Amino acid sequence: MEKLRLPDYFAEKKPRVKNYLRATYFKEPDWIPCTVGLMPATWKKYREDLEEIVLDHPDLFPNYEQGSRDFDDLGDRRYQPGQFTDNWGCLWDNIAPGLDGAVVGHPLEDWADFPDYEPPDPIEEGDGWTGSPPDWEEIEREIKRAKEEGRLARGGLNHGFMYMRLYYLRGFNNLMLDFAREDPRLDKLIDTVLEYNMAQIEKYLELGVEFMYFGGDLGLQDRLPIKPEKFRQYLKPCYEKMYGRCKEEGVGVYQHSDGHILEIIPDLVDCGLDIINPQFRANGLDGLEEVAKGKVCINLDLDRQLLPFTDPQGVREHVKEAVERLNTPQGGLMLYGEAEPDVPLENIRAICETFEEIGGGSF
Numbered sequence: 001m002e003k004l005r006l007p008d009y010f011a012e013k014k015p016r017v018k019n020y021l022r023a024t025y026f027k028e029p030d031w032i033p034c035t036v037g038l039m040p041a042t043w044k045k046y047r048e049d050l051e052e053i054v055l056d057h058p059d060l061f062p063n064y065e066q067g068s069r070d071f072d073d074l075g076d077r078r079y080q081p082g083q084f085t086d087n088w089g090c091l092w093d094n095i096a097p098g099l100d101g102a103v104v105g106h107p108l109e110d111w112a113d114f115p116d117y118e119p120p121d122p123i124e125e126g127d128g129w130t131g132s133p134p135d136w137e138e139i140e141r142e143i144k145r146a147k148e149e150g151r152l153a154r155g156g157l158n159h160g161f162m163y164m165r166l167y168y169l170r171g172f173n174n175l176m177l178d179f180a181r182e183d184p185r186l187d188k189l190i191d192t193v194l195e196y197n198m199a200q201i202e203k204y205l206e207l208g209v210e211f212m213y214f215g216g217d218l219g220l221q222d223r224l225p226i227k228p229e230k231f232r233q234y235l236k237p238c239y240e241k242m243y244g245r246c247k248e249e250g251v252g253v254y255q256h257s258d259g260h261i262l263e264i265i266p267d268l269v270d271c272g273l274d275i276i277n278p279q280f281r282a283n284g285l286d287g288l289e290e291v292a293k294g295k296v297c298i299n300l301d302l303d304r305q306l307l308p309f310t311d312p313q314g315v316r317e318h319v320k321e322a323v324e325r326l327n328t329p330q331g332g333l334m335l336y337g338e339a340e341p342d343v344p345l346e347n348i349r350a351i352c353e354t355f356e357e358i359g360g361g362s363f
Contacts, residue, residue: 007250009210014150016363021152024252024274024297026330032323032359035299036060036351037338040074041098045341047071050348057352059361074098076130087120087128090168099340100159106171111185119192122199129158134200140207147208152363155204156213157197159256162238164216165193172225179226179234186234194238201245211252214242219259219282228263236267243272254299262287269296277336280318281305285325293326299334300326302351308342312350319354335359 006025010018022029036057043050051069054061074097077084081097083104091105108114120127126134139155146153160168166189167175178186204212218224224231243253255268256277265276276296278288280303292298300322307315319335327333335358337351 007210007252009147012147012150013152014363016361017150017152019360020334020363023331023334026294026297026328026332028329029331032327033299033334033362034060034355034359035334035336035362036348036355037336038348039098039338039340040079041096041341042339042343042348043069043071044074044098046345046348049345053345053349053352056349057356059356060352062361078129084131085128087125088165088169089117103168106167106169106174108169108189109171109174111183114185114189119196122196123203126200127158136203136207139204143207143209147210153208153210154213155207155209155211156215156254157200159215159217161197161214161216162193162242163218163235166190169193176225179230190234190238194241197238197242198245201242205246205249205251209251211254212246213254213256215256217258218264219257219261221260221282223260224263228267231264232267236264236271239268239271243268247272258282258301262291265291265296275299275334277301279304280322285322289325294328294330294332297332297334298326299336302335302337304338304340307337307339307347307351308344310347312346315347315350316354319351320358323358334362 006021006027010021013021019029019031020033021027023033038050038054048071051066054064055066058064074080078092078101079094079098081094083091083093085091085105089107090103092101093104094101108117123136124133143153143155145151169189170178177183201212218231246253252274253272254275254277255273258279260282261278262283265278268276273296275298276292277299278292279301288298288300302322303318306318310318322335323333335355337355339348339351
């Protein structure tokens with residue numbers, strides 16, 4: 001892992017972005033970058049009361065303007081109630097409007113359908129999450145605007161891009177059996193998904209991104225779904241190729257993953273990872289301190305199973321303990337607090353206040 005060298009574009013960036021990059025590459029940031037995520041369902045539930053909190057914390061929400069949010073807007077179709085089929089042929093169902101749905105129909109549940117299966121075109125069609133193909137011209141314009149304005153020009157693959165896509169296609173139980181039995185058809189399916197991903201990565205690199213986001217949950221609540229050895233056999237080569245292509249172009253790599261992933265964090269770092277976004281509850285401070293602290297930048301996802309049930313003081317203690325255990329004088333720590341609709345308003349406010357006490361806005 002390259003921890004000491006800042007990217008070539010560092011000098012051209014705004015202070016917030018410079019601080020973010022210093023935290024990423026262990027170069028003594030001025031503050032811990034903090035981000036608060038607000039789900040569409042949370043906006044729909046709390047409405048003006050949530051907007052008041054956002055307006056009270058402009059350091060965390062610097063671009064928010066009063067009245068700019070439609071509280072009833074649930075976003076693209078993955079947050080809408082009901083079902084839809086994406087471009088891979090996977091059937092999604094959402095019973096919780098404003099939160100993510102789940103895949104309930106798998107086009108390759110039967111291997112007999114694989115020989116005639118055609119994946120979507122990664123450039124012309126995309127995965128179909130939003131219901132529209134990627135607008136590459138607009139993406140290119142946004143990358144150019146970001147650079148001109150001193151922001152970080154980012155790109156990324158949609159959540160569930162690799163491992164999750166495999167079980168979207170096969171079904172979870174089937175995929176677990178494929179790994180266990182080492183079904184030879186699994187290699188070809190992995191290659192199919194990887195080829196799609198590499199085409200999108202190449203497109204983003206062609207357009208000039210500076211940082212790439214990868215989102216996909218690799219863990220369960222308290223363990224990996226497959227043994228680390230199976231991950232290294234089947235999936236690590238994919239991440240080596242995807243991350244490695246980014247690093248060849250000097251592009252940073254960010255990986256989000258829900259679930260327990262302690263055993264494979266070193267593998268992801270080996271592949272070229274710059275920032276890992278793990279969950280507090282699923283991995284624990286002891287484990288993250290042992291395998292990740294000082295070795296890769298941690299963007300810690302606060303304990304989502306604590307936030308709905310504690311009080312503001314509990315929130316403050318939780319955040320401050322994480323900082324005490326995982327931060328270093330050189331940096332390498334960021335914090336992320338996601339407020340779903342089961343988190344009380346007073347706890348959302350406490351997240352914002354504590355983030356401002358121990359750190360500051362991201363970018």
